Amino acid sequence: MNRRTLLSRVVFSVCAALLGAAFALPLIWFVFAPFNAHADLDLAFPAPPTLVNFARVFANGVAVGALLNSLLQAFGTVLLVAATATLAAYALARTPLRGKHVIEYVLLLFSSVVSGSAAMVPIFLIVNALGLIDTQLAVILVFAGGLLPTAMFILRDFIASIPRGYEESALVAGASPWRAFVDVVVPVLRPGVTIAAVWAFVQVWGGFLIPFVLLRSEQRMPASVEIYSFYSQAGTPIVPLLAAYSALYSLPVIALYWYVNRKYGFRFFGGIKS
Amino acid sequence: MASIQLDKIGKSFGAIDTIREIDLAIGDGEFVCLLGPSGCGKTTTLRMIAGLEQPTRGSIRIGGRDVTHAQPKDRNVGMVFQDYALYPHMTIADNIAYPLKVRGVAESQRREKTREIADVLHIGELLDRLPAQISGGQQQRTSLARALVHPADAFLFDEPLSNLDARMRVEARAFLYHLQRSRGMTAVYVTHDQAEAMALSTRIAVMCAGDIVQYAPPLEIYRRPATTFVAGFVGDPPMNLIAAQATRSDRGIALRGAGLGMSPLASWPALDRALDHGDRVTVGVRPEHLRIAAGDDASNEMRGKLYANEAMGPESLVTLCLDDGVRVTARLFGDAPVRVDGEVAFSFDAAQITLFDARGMRIAGPGETPST
Numbered sequence: 001m002n003r004r005t006l007l008s009r010v011v012f013s014v015c016a017a018l019l020g021a022a023f024a025l026p027l028i029w030f031v032f033a034p035f036n037a038h039a040d041l042d043l044a045f046p047a048p049p050t051l052v053n054f055a056r057v058f059a060n061g062v063a064v065g066a067l068l069n070s071l072l073q074a075f076g077t078v079l080l081v082a083a084t085a086t087l088a089a090y091a092l093a094r095t096p097l098r099g100k101h102v103i104e105y106v107l108l109l110f111s112s113v114v115s116g117s118a119a120m121v122p123i124f125l126i127v128n129a130l131g132l133i134d135t136q137l138a139v140i141l142v143f144a145g146g147l148l149p150t151a152m153f154i155l156r157d158f159i160a161s162i163p164r165g166y167e168e169s170a171l172v173a174g175a176s177p178w179r180a181f182v183d184v185v186v187p188v189l190r191p192g193v194t195i196a197a198v199w200a201f202v203q204v205w206g207g208f209l210i211p212f213v214l215l216r217s218e219q220r221m222p223a224s225v226e227i228y229s230f231y232s233q234a235g236t237p238i239v240p241l242l243a244a245y246s247a248l249y250s251l252p253v254i255a256l257y258w259y260v261n262r263k264y265g266f267r268f269f270g271g272i273k274s
Numbered sequence: 275m276a277s278i279q280l281d282k283i284g285k286s287f288g289a290i291d292t293i294r295e296i297d298l299a300i301g302d303g304e305f306v307c308l309l310g311p312s313g314c315g316k317t318t319t320l321r322m323i324a325g326l327e328q329p330t331r332g333s334i335r336i337g338g339r340d341v342t343h344a345q346p347k348d349r350n351v352g353m354v355f356q357d358y359a360l361y362p363h364m365t366i367a368d369n370i371a372y373p374l375k376v377r378g379v380a381e382s383q384r385r386e387k388t389r390e391i392a393d394v395l396h397i398g399e400l401l402d403r404l405p406a407q408i409s410g411g412q413q414q415r416t417s418l419a420r421a422l423v424h425p426a427d428a429f430l431f432d433e434p435l436s437n438l439d440a441r442m443r444v445e446a447r448a449f450l451y452h453l454q455r456s457r458g459m460t461a462v463y464v465t466h467d468q469a470e471a472m473a474l475s476t477r478i479a480v481m482c483a484g485d486i487v488q489y490a491p492p493l494e495i496y497r498r499p500a501t502t503f504v505a506g507f508v509g510d511p512p513m514n515l516i517a518a519q520a521t522r523s524d525r526g527i528a529l530r531g532a533g534l535g536m537s538p539l540a541s542w543p544a545l546d547r548a549l550d551h552g553d554r555v556t557v558g559v560r561p562e563h564l565r566i567a568a569g570d571d572a573s574n575e576m577r578g579k580l581y582a583n584e585a586m587g588p589e590s591l592v593t594l595c596l597d598d599g600v601r602v603t604a605r606l607f608g609d610a611p612v613r614v615d616g617e618v619a620f621s622f623d624a625a626q627i628t629l630f631d632a633r634g635m636r637i638a639g640p641g642e643t644p645s646t
Binding site for chain 1: 356377
C-alpha cells in the first residue's frame with residue numbers, strides 16, 4: 001500500500017466517523033437523558049441512573065392521557081384504513097374497470113394534499129359543519145381519508161400477486177364471493193395488510209397538525225401535541241421530563257417495527273416490484 | 275352425476291369472438307376432452323361451464339337445470355385447476371375439506387370424508403402439512419381430492435397434468451382413467467395433449483379458433499379426422515398431409531403431387547362426386563400405414579431424400595423430405611434398425627388413406643355413405 005492510498009483511507013475513515021457521530025450522538029443522548037435527573041442538552045452519562053423523570057411524567061395525568069389518546073387515534077385510524085383499503089384495493093384489482101390506474105393515481109396525488117397542510121382550512125370547515133370539532137372521530141376520519149389511497153397503493157401489488165385461481169377454486173367449491181374473499185384472500189394478504197397498517201400507525205402517531213387544528217380540549221390531545229406541555233411559558237424545554245416523555249412516546253413505534261421485522265422481515269413494497 | 279348441455283354458446287370480448295357458437299352434449303358418466311391448441315377457446319368453454327366466465331349468448335344446462343347465469347357455487351361442480359390453486363395458509367386436510375366446510379358439513383363428518391378421499395389418493399400421511407411442504411404430484415392429488423370430496427354433478431379439469439413431469443403424467447393419467455370409469459363421473463377435461471385426450475376420453479371435442487371442429491369418440495377421430503386440422507393435431511407423430519392434384523381418366527381418379535405417385539382410384543363414389551379434373555386435394559396417411567417400398571410394389575408411393583432415422587426401441591421413425599420440402603414420417607415397427615440412405619420411397623395401401631378437399635374437409639371413404 002503506497003502512502004497516497006493510505007492517506008486517502010485515513011481521510012475517508014475520519015470523515016465517515018465524524019458523519020456517523022453526527023447521527024449517533026442524538027440517539028445516544030436519547031438513550032441516556034431519560035435516566036438522568038439533571039439532563040440538559042449536553043451528552044452525559046447519568047450518574048446515578050434514575051427513574052425519577054418517569055415518575056414525574058406519570059404523575060402528570062394529562063401527559064399520560066395524551067399517550068392513551070394517541071393510541072386511540074392510531075388504532076382507530078389503522079382499523080379503518082386497513083379494512084377499507086383492503087376492500088377497495090381488492091375491488092380495484094379484480095374488476096375490469098376502464099381507467100382504474102388513473103383513478104388510483106389521482107387518489108394518490110390528492111391524498112398527499114388531504115393529509116398535508118394545504119387543505120387544512122377546508123378540512124376544518126367541513127369538520128366544523130359536521131359538528132365534529134374537538135372529537136376523536138374527526139381526527140380518525142381525516143387521517144384515514146388521507147392515508148387510504150397510499151395504503152391501497154401498497155396493497156395493490158400484494159393483491160396482484162395472488163393467483164385468481166385461489167378465489168376461483170373457492171367459488172367453484174361452493175363459497176360466495178364474500179366468503180372466498182374472507183377465507184382465502186384475506187389470510188394470504190395478511191403480510192401486506194400488516195405492512196400497510198404499521199405504516200398508517202406511524203403516520204398517525206407522529207401526526208401533529210391534524211389533531212392540533214381539529215381538537216380543542218387538552219384532555220383529547222395526542223402525545224404528539226401534548227409533548228409541548230414540557231416546555232416552559234418562555235418556550236424553553238424542561239429537558240429531563242421531555243426526554244423521559246419522548247422515550248415513552250417512541251416505545252410503541254419501536255415495538256411495532258420489531259414485531260413486523262421479526263414476523264415478516266422488512267422489504268420494500270408498494271409500487272416497487274419485489 | 276349429471277349430463278351437461280351447451281346450447282349455441284358464444285363468448286365475445288369486445289368485437290372479438292373467443293367462442294363463436296358451440297353446441298356440446300355431454301352424457302351422464304361421459305369423459306369428454308376439449309382438445310386444441312392454446313387460444314382455441316377450450317379453457318374459456320370450461321370456465322363457462324364452471325360459472326367463472328359468463329357466456330355472451332346461448333345457454334348451459336347441468337343435469338337438465340339451466341345454470342347459464344347461476345353463480346359458480348350454485349352449480350355443484352368440482353374443479354381441478356392447472357396450477358392446483360391450493361390455499362397456501364391451510365393444511366392439506368383443510369384444503370381438501372374446504373368444499374364441505376363452506377357447505378356447512380359438521381366437523382366430524384368433514385374429517386371422516388377427508389380421510390376417506392385422502393386414502394384413495396394416497397395422501398393420507400400428508401394431511402397435517404402445508405401445500406408448500408409437499409411435492410408437485412402430491413399437490414396435484416390434493417387438488418383432485420378437494421374436487422372429489424363433495425359429490426358433485428360434474429367434474430371439470432383444466433389441464434391438470436400439464437405441470438407434472440413426463441413419467442408422473444402417464445401414471446396420473448391412468449389413475450384418472452380408473453377413477454372416472456370406476457365412479458361413473460361426468461368429466462370435462464381440457465388439454466392440448468392429444469395423447470391425454472385419446473387415452474382418457476369417451477368422446478373428444480377438437481377445437482380450433484373458437485369452434486368445435488369434430489366431436490366424436492377417440493378412435494373415430496383418429497381414423498376419420500373431419501378436417502386437415504384434426505388430422506394434423508391427433509396422433510404422435512400426426513398424420514402425414516401431402517398436397518396433390520386430381521386427374522380424371524377412364525380408369526378412375528389419379529392423384530399426383532411432388533414425390534407422390536398413386537394408381538387411379540376407382541369405385542369411390544364420394545370422391546367421384548367431390549372432385550373435378552384438376553382439383554387440389556390433400557392426401558393424409560398415418561405414419562404406421564407407410565412402409566419402405568420393396569423393389570416392385572410401388573404402385574402407391576412417395577419418394578424423397580432421407581431426413582431423419584430415429585430408432586425408438588420397439589419402432590423406428592423414418593422421415594423423408596419430398597421435393598417440395600414437405601416431410602413425411604413413417605412409423606416402422608420392429609427392433610432392428612432400419613437401413614436406408616439417400617433417396618427413400620415409402621409405399622402404402624390406397625384403402626388406408628384419408629382424402630381432404632380443397633377446403634380441408636374430409637371426403638367420405640370408399641365404403642361409407644357420405645354424411646350431409
